Amino acid sequence: AQSVTQLGSHVSVSEGALVLLRCNYSSSVPPYLFWYVQYPNQGLQLLLKYTTGATLVKGINGFEAEFKKSETSFHLTKPSAHMSDAAEYFCAVSEGGTYKYIFGTGTRLKVLA
């Protein structure tokens, strides 16, 4: 069975500092991996996704994530945090790209001025 673990339900960073949000997954078949962002009172929006190929994936708003099979991880990073990055971030896995997405419990990012 597939699962997703997001370490840290709340993360605070200073504006301009590195953002690192952690995601580990388990999957019995090659996973499709996603990061979604949710702003208050809105639905989830796709930040980036890994399906196959290059393991370093670039997304919108300067975010990127690296698929590391040996570590079963898909951590999200951004070199320099901006106030507008404050939101909740969800990691998700889909076994083989099927409809059965499993979402993590989310990490709320706070950006300090």
Add this chain to the structure above:
Amino acid sequence: DAGVIQSPRHEVTEMGQEVTLRCKPISGHNSLFWYRQTMMRGLELLIYFNNNVPIDDSGMPEDRFSAKMPNASFSTLKIQPSEPRDSAVYFCASSLSSGRITGELFFGEGSRLTVL
């Protein structure tokens, strides 16, 4: 292009009442999902439709919940009778799927349900 449209955005009702949530997916998408989001359980898949056919309803909590997709541009999620534990944000999402591969999910803004 318009995104996924959900209505109502907010619904407050009393226990025992019927609740109907509505969703209009993105035109051309062939897959539709209903999710429920709560603090305790996070995001849970309730039901998945492909080409208007319910494929997986194993996440529907109980018989009080039902969902329909009469055509490619409309779906409803109904709760009858509603209970306080049904209070949550309900999201509809759509995607363009090909074979077994589900494309990116596009979410609506959600319907926040409060059952008193």
